[in-house]
Amino acid sequence: MRHALRQDRPAAEDPAALRRPGRPRTADDEAIAGAVLQALVERGYDGMTVEDVARRAGVGRATLYRRWPTKTAMVIDALGRGRFPPPEDPDSGDARADFLSLLRTVQATFQREHHVMRALQLEVARHPEIGVALSRDFVPERLDVLIGVLGRAAAGGLLRAPSDVELLAQVGPALIWQHLALLTNEPDPDLPQRITDLIFTDRPEPRRRNR
Amino acid sequence: MRHALRQDRPAAEDPAALRRPGRPRTADDEAIAGAVLQALVERGYDGMTVEDVARRAGVGRATLYRRWPTKTAMVIDALGRGRFPPPEDPDSGDARADFLSLLRTVQATFQREHHVMRALQLEVARHPEIGVALSRDFVPERLDVLIGVLGRAAAGGLLRAPSDVELLAQVGPALIWQHLALLTNEPDPDLPQRITDLIFTDRPEPRRRNR
Numbered sequence: 001m002r003h004a005l006r007q008d009r010p011a012a013e014d015p016a017a018l019r020r021p022g023r024p025r026t027a028d029d030e031a032i033a034g035a036v037l038q039a040l041v042e043r044g045y046d047g048m049t050v051e052d053v054a055r056r057a058g059v060g061r062a063t064l065y066r067r068w069p070t071k072t073a074m075v076i077d078a079l080g081r082g083r084f085p086p087p088e089d090p091d092s093g094d095a096r097a098d099f100l101s102l103l104r105t106v107q108a109t110f111q112r113e114h115h116v117m118r119a120l121q122l123e124v125a126r127h128p129e130i131g132v133a134l135s136r137d138f139v140p141e142r143l144d145v146l147i148g149v150l151g152r153a154a155a156g157g158l159l160r161a162p163s164d165v166e167l168l169a170q171v172g173p174a175l176i177w178q179h180l181a182l183l184t185n186e187p188d189p190d191l192p193q194r195i196t197d198l199i200f201t202d203r204p205e206p207r208r209r210n211r
Numbered sequence: 212m213r214h215a216l217r218q219d220r221p222a223a224e225d226p227a228a229l230r231r232p233g234r235p236r237t238a239d240d241e242a243i244a245g246a247v248l249q250a251l252v253e254r255g256y257d258g259m260t261v262e263d264v265a266r267r268a269g270v271g272r273a274t275l276y277r278r279w280p281t282k283t284a285m286v287i288d289a290l291g292r293g294r295f296p297p298p299e300d301p302d303s304g305d306a307r308a309d310f311l312s313l314l315r316t317v318q319a320t321f322q323r324e325h326h327v328m329r330a331l332q333l334e335v336a337r338h339p340e341i342g343v344a345l346s347r348d349f350v351p352e353r354l355d356v357l358i359g360v361l362g363r364a365a366a367g368g369l370l371r372a373p374s375d376v377e378l379l380a381q382v383g384p385a386l387i388w389q390h391l392a393l394l395t396n397e398p399d400p401d402l403p404q405r406i407t408d409l410i411f412t413d414r415p416e417p418r419r420r421n422r
Binding site for chain 1: 325326328329330331332333335336339342343345346350371372374375378379381382384385386388389390392393394395405406408409410
């Protein structure tokens, strides 16, 4: 029924291919993820329909129903799959440099996806289950990368506040998002470095100078 | 022309009273501020009209045109006047306690006004001039209260990262907002204390123990 759109996506032309087990799903998954987030930004969570997402992605509705039990699950999965991959830990041996590099990735991602993030912030107010799903199925995997780097930094005595690394890991993303979302759409190029300086000690040695 | 609505607000019944210099403006200002923010949340920045705000506030359109040169100026003024008054610095002599108390106020304000803040975050993407106005005419006055407390704490040697107090002052609001806006509408009661512990040293003395 969607021949006009299917033609744009040769890989999905054979409907049977969509259901073949073991078939690499990446192309479809990416198309669906893109469609879900586009629909979310344009129509909002309440306005987006499975019909609409299926049409945008060039897949059948059954594919969506089969793959996700709820609309929330579909949105969260689309976020993780498409445009918010967990950042990669450089693990270069220099925790401070790794942290700075991760913050720059976070800033670039937030900048690129700010429309999706703004839409999400709006929807969490209307649909608390989205916030619950984000807290459970989305944020931890991404925060863990930052927590890992800060854990190494803490072990090396590089952190000013090593006792609550979990909260500390949220400081960078929170400051970057607040700056971007509330004050300007332009990322502040100095911000990742300033945040790193705030969190890491001035000297790499664990022993601190007394004043 | 708005007699039906004017009748609800006896103070504004005499149009001349609106223009009388020296007249205490508080009641009108509050009504206008409430109307502006309500219109913003319900209709969005593009959808809100001076006509609509005037009707909701029970004042004449001329009053609004006379008072604010632009819609952005009206919104920013409404924010500051109505529901986001600059928090008061307790200045109790205990900077740590003052900071904690301010963070609790910030959390309560963000929780109460989250609809307005979500709407603003959405509008900044569409209307960069709102972000500019927030950065220039709204945020600094509020941040200054936190910067003041942290400045006293830095002088007392109570901060882990005393070198960038301006950025440090943004950490609390950013973490509180991120938690509230993205993850859940329920404020985390432990968060202000955890943030304080992250920012303040463990001991009130400036001299630190070496490990």
